[in-house]
Amino acid sequence: MINVQNLRKEFGSKVAVNGVTFSVEKGQVLGCLGPNGAGKSTTMRMITGYFRPTSGSISIGGVDMLSDPETAKRSIGYLPENAPLYSDMTVASFLGFCAELRGLTGAAKSKAIDRVLELCFLESVRNQSVDTLSKGYKHRTCFAQSIIHDPDVLILDEPTDGLDPNQKHEVRGLIKRMGENKAIIFSTHILEEVEAACSRAIIIDRGKVVADGTPDELKKLVPGVNTLDAVFRAITKTEG
Amino acid sequence: MTKAIPNIKAVFKREFFAYFNSPVAYVIVVIFLLATMGFAFLFGDFLRTNNAYLTQSFFFWHPWIYIVIAPAVGMRLWSEEQRLGTLELLLTMPVSPWHAIIGKYLAAAVVWFVALCLTGTIVGTVFYLGNPDPGPIITGYIASYCYALACLAVTSAASAFTRNQVVCFIVSVALCLLLTLIGYPPVVDSILKSLPTWGEGLVKAIAYTSFMDHFYDMTKGIISIRDLVYFASVIAIGLIITDQAIRSKRA
Numbered sequence: 001m002i003n004v005q006n007l008r009k010e011f012g013s014k015v016a017v018n019g020v021t022f023s024v025e026k027g028q029v030l031g032c033l034g035p036n037g038a039g040k041s042t043t044m045r046m047i048t049g050y051f052r053p054t055s056g057s058i059s060i061g062g063v064d065m066l067s068d069p070e071t072a073k074r075s076i077g078y079l080p081e082n083a084p085l086y087s088d089m090t091v092a093s094f095l096g097f098c099a100e101l102r103g104l105t106g107a108a109k110s111k112a113i114d115r116v117l118e119l120c121f122l123e124s125v126r127n128q129s130v131d132t133l134s135k136g137y138k139h140r141t142c143f144a145q146s147i148i149h150d151p152d153v154l155i156l157d158e159p160t161d162g163l164d165p166n167q168k169h170e171v172r173g174l175i176k177r178m179g180e181n182k183a184i185i186f187s188t189h190i191l192e193e194v195e196a197a198c199s200r201a202i203i204i205d206r207g208k209v210v211a212d213g214t215p216d217e218l219k220k221l222v223p224g225v226n227t228l229d230a231v232f233r234a235i236t237k238t239e240g
Numbered sequence: 241m242t243k244a245i246p247n248i249k250a251v252f253k254r255e256f257f258a259y260f261n262s263p264v265a266y267v268i269v270v271i272f273l274l275a276t277m278g279f280a281f282l283f284g285d286f287l288r289t290n291n292a293y294l295t296q297s298f299f300f301w302h303p304w305i306y307i308v309i310a311p312a313v314g315m316r317l318w319s320e321e322q323r324l325g326t327l328e329l330l331l332t333m334p335v336s337p338w339h340a341i342i343g344k345y346l347a348a349a350v351v352w353f354v355a356l357c358l359t360g361t362i363v364g365t366v367f368y369l370g371n372p373d374p375g376p377i378i379t380g381y382i383a384s385y386c387y388a389l390a391c392l393a394v395t396s397a398a399s400a401f402t403r404n405q406v407v408c409f410i411v412s413v414a415l416c417l418l419l420t421l422i423g424y425p426p427v428v429d430s431i432l433k434s435l436p437t438w439g440e441g442l443v444k445a446i447a448y449t450s451f452m453d454h455f456y457d458m459t460k461g462i463i464s465i466r467d468l469v470y471f472a473s474v475i476a477i478g479l480i481i482t483d484q485a486i487r488s489k490r491a
Contacts, residue, residue: 048332052491070243073334080332084325086254088261100250101333103243145329 001026001153001183002047007056009042009207016042018207020056024200026152029179031198031215032187035236039207040187041081044157047185048078060153074102077151079159083142087131091122091141094130095148102149116144119174135162143171147178154178156186160193172197191228205236247335251343252350255317259351268313269355275305276359293372298362299380299459303420303452306391311412313351314395315405317344318482322403322489331490341482345396345475352388356381376461383458386471390451391416393478400485416451423450 002024009017017039024030034040045051047058049069058065063072086094092113099109117123120140125133130141139162146154159175160168168190175184176197188194194201195215203211203218211218211231219226222234259265276298284297321327330340366372395412402408421427428447432440447453451474454467 045328050328050332050490070334070336073332076332078329078332080325080328082325084329086258086326087324088258089254093257097250097254098329098333100253101247101330101335103246103334105246142329 001061002185003057003059004043004047005057007043007046007058008054009039009046009051010054015207017046017053020204020207020209022202022209022212024183024185026183027180028200029175029184029186029198031194031201032185032204033189033191033194033201033232034187034204038204038236040204041157043204044078044155044185044187045080048076048155049073050080074149075152077146077149077154079143079146079154079156081157082161083139085130085138085142088129090127090129091133091137092117092126094141095144098145099148104149112148112150116148119147120144121170136164136167139163140167140171152182154182154184154186156184158188159186160188160190168193191232194228203232203235210235243334244336244339247339248343248346251330251335251340252346255344255347256350258316259313259347264313264316265351265354268309268351269358272305272309272355273358275309276301277362279305280362294362294366294377294380295459295461299384302384303387303455306388307413307416307420310352310388310391311395311398311409311416314348314392315399315408315412317348317396318399318486319403319405319408323405327486327489331486337483337486341396341479341486345392345479348392348396349389352385352392356385356388373461376459379461379463380459382463383455383467386458386468387451387455390419390471390474390478393475394419397478397481397485400482400489419449419451421450421452423447423452423454425452425456 004023005021007017007020008015020039020043022030032040032043042051046053047060047065049065049072052066058072060072061075063075065072086097089097095113095116096109099105099112104112117126120143122137122140122144125137125141130138133141139159143156143159146156154175156175160171163171172193175186178184179197179199186197198215200212200214201218202209211221213221215228218231219228222231225231225234279301280294280298284301318327321330331337363377366377391412394415395408398412398415399405399408402411428443431443435443451471454470457464458467
């Protein structure tokens with residue numbers, strides 16, 4: 001579903017992403033790990049069509065993102081980092097706006113809104129202004145937006161950031177369930193999350209993919225250690 | 241392309257209600273009405289001139305009011321989007337940036353339309369007190385609305401460059417003021433007097449690019465295609481710059 005070839009992104013003289021290649025099939029959940037500033041968010045922004053890569057190619061369900069972005073974007077749901085929302089709207093009107101941009105109108109639109117409100121446990125704040133929500137609710141509202149059109153591809157940038165342990169558990173479960181018939185990429189700093197929800201993981205460091213495999217395979221990458229945490233630190237340790 | 245209309249409509253609707261869900265639209269409409277009426281009655285000598293034409297007493301002041309108030313309406317268009325981070329959300333939707341640019345611009349334009357309609361009381365007043373020729377009043381309103389739209393297009397372009405609304409406001413006011421003054425007759429005349437004759441053509445050419453030059457003609461009751469094309473081009477250029485600025489943010 002998601003095919004990324006040799007993706008490269010330069011900001012001026014700084015190379016943020018340097019030749020990233022991977023693919024994700026339907027039914028796979030890919031965890032994206034890496035230190036801060038490694039290029040995870042930049043990679044996701046390119047896959048979702050927000051940033052234009054300096055070079056490389058991205059194809060979503062066989063549609064090229066660079067030559068036909070409007071079609072390619074249709075099958076993607078995206079939760080950006082920090083879950084941005086229009087602060088002057090209510091939860092339901094925000095989701096309604098997103099549904100309309102996804103081409104849902106009338107009964108299909110209200111059905112989609114009801115569905116995601118239920119999935120993300122937002123029914124109690126349906127008509128509340130986004131401005132007055134707590135961080136966890138804001139995050140889930142933006143998450144609800146990403147699945148409103150039941151997309152084949154889900155890109156989630158730190159979906160459990162700012163959630164309490166119960167909500168984290170719920171969201172992980174949700175990702176795992178949805179991963180059965182979607183292609184999902186999500187980034188995280190919480191390594192147990194990878195073991196809990198991912199079928200595969202990549203580690204990105206300084207703009208490059210430095211490890212790619214199932215969580216179990218990754219654990220065996222570095223001899224002498226047996227946790228993902230230790231492997232992560234061994235692989236991404238800054239030199240010198 | 242078939243998706244263009246529903247997309248523009250969705251963006252327009254969101255943006256338009258955002259104006260009226262916050263105090264922004266109400267404050268601006270009230271200030272605009274106070275300013276237009278205040279200028280007309282206090283400085284325009286609306287009642288003492290004993291003249292039922294609104295050109296001198298009423299429309300004359302509009303450009304100066306727009307210079308300050310139109311950027312206040314337009315400054316949130318793209319700056320706010322960048323500050324909240326929702327730009328990323330909007331541009332990863334299956335929507336062409338142009339749908340969003342046009343939808344947002346139309347929302348601001350309709351806010352102005354509402355504000356301008358509410359000045360209709362002064363038209364009622366002149367028809368009650370006298371027997372004016374409706375022609376110049378209609379063209380005056382068209383000219384005034386064109387002026388507001390041009391200022392909004394400038395603001396839309398400026399707001400795409402910055403996430404800071406204050407910066408956008410100041411820059412837009414400065415640009416609108418510049419585009420007004422280079423065609424303001426007293427300014428143009430004084431420059432013409434101090435320049436040798438060879439400079440005349442150049443000064444007139446620059447004055448011709450000003451909003452003011454085209455505004456005056458229209459308030460006199462003459463609507464020429466030339467002036468309408470001028471304002472349409474200003475709007476088109478403003479929106480094209482908006483698009484380029486947004487593009488450069490993502491490149």
